[in-house]
Amino acid sequence: MSIETHSATxxxxxxxxxxxxxxxxxxxRRLAGAAGSALLILGIVVLVAPLFHHAVKEIALPLxxxxxxxxxxxxxxxxxxxxxxxxxxxxxxxxxxxxxAGAEGLMQLTPETAKYIARKSGGIRFEVAxxxxxxxxxxxxxxxxxxxxxxxxxxxxxxxxxxxxxEGNVDRWVAEAGQRNEALSVDTIPFAxxxxxxxxxxxxxxxxxxxxxxxxxx
Numbered sequence: 166m167s168i169e170t171h172s173a174t175x176x177x178x179x180x181x182x183x184x185x186x187x188x189x190x191x192x193x194r195r196l197a198g199a200a201g202s203a204l205l206i207l208g209i210v211v212l213v214a215p216l217f218h219h220a221v222k223e224i225a226l227p228l229x230x231x232x233x234x235x236x237x238x239x240x241x242x243x244x245x246x247x248x249x250x251x252x253x254x255x256x257x258x259x260x261x262x263x264x265x266a267g268a269e270g271l272m273q274l275t276p277e278t279a280k281y282i283a284r285k286s287g288g289i290r291f292e293v294a295x296x297x298x299x300x301x302x303x304x305x306x307x308x309x310x311x312x313x314x315x316x317x318x319x320x321x322x323x324x325x326x327x328x329x330x331x332e333g334n335v336d337r338w339v340a341e342a343g344q345r346n347e348a349l350s351v352d353t354i355p356f357a358x359x360x361x362x363x364x365x366x367x368x369x370x371x372x373x374x375x376x377x378x379x380x381x382x383x
Contacts, residue, residue: 226253227257228373229299233303233304234252234303237307241308241310242311243310245383246374246383247321247370248306249377250369251310252271252303253369260297261297269297270296270298270302272306272310278305279293279305285308313327313328316332321367322363325362326338329358329362330356330358334359338353338354338355
């Protein structure tokens with residue numbers, strides 16, 4: 166083999182080795198880049214997942230004003246999960262909620278009911294506009310809820326039915342059930358709307374107790 170041929174062969178071999186080395190370097194860089202991207206994505210997922218979970222939970226089962234709920238539950242001797250469930254069923258925790266019947270705020274109190282509660286509780290400076298204030302609305306709503314629980318001897322089904330359908334209707338339903346030697350239950354509430362309301366509150370109460378035990382102090 167001539168010196169020229171040997172030199173050419175050497176150059177080709179060297180060129181192939183350099184090219185192979187470059188390809189290996191490029192592959193390593195790509196793999197390192199892919200691994201770095203994967204780690205970055207994983208880090209973002211780890212950071213964002215709790216926030217996403219919290220956001221989904223807040224949409225499906227919102228909770229606001231838990232400090233007020235805990236305070237009023239202690240003052241009124243009520244289950245904070247029950248208060249949260251009533252607020253959820255009444256307004257979905259929207260402070261500015263107002264019904265066609267004129268019920269206002271988180272616990273959907275009518276001005277007439279609120280004025281009655283103000284007289285009974287000594288709220289001499291109460292104004293209907295105060296129902297837009299979460300503290301006042303929840304305080305008055307829990308006052309009424311406690312009154313109903315006491316009126317119906319702690320029977321939560323009857324108290325919730327009265328909160329939605331009115332005391333007069335519940336008294337009539339109880340009397341009619343008594344004439345049949347039956348006790349009024351969720352299934353025998355005549356009004357479909359009130360039946361659904363009681364079930365919704367009772368289900369929400371279980372969910373709030375399980376999901377927000379810490380926030381509600383349970």
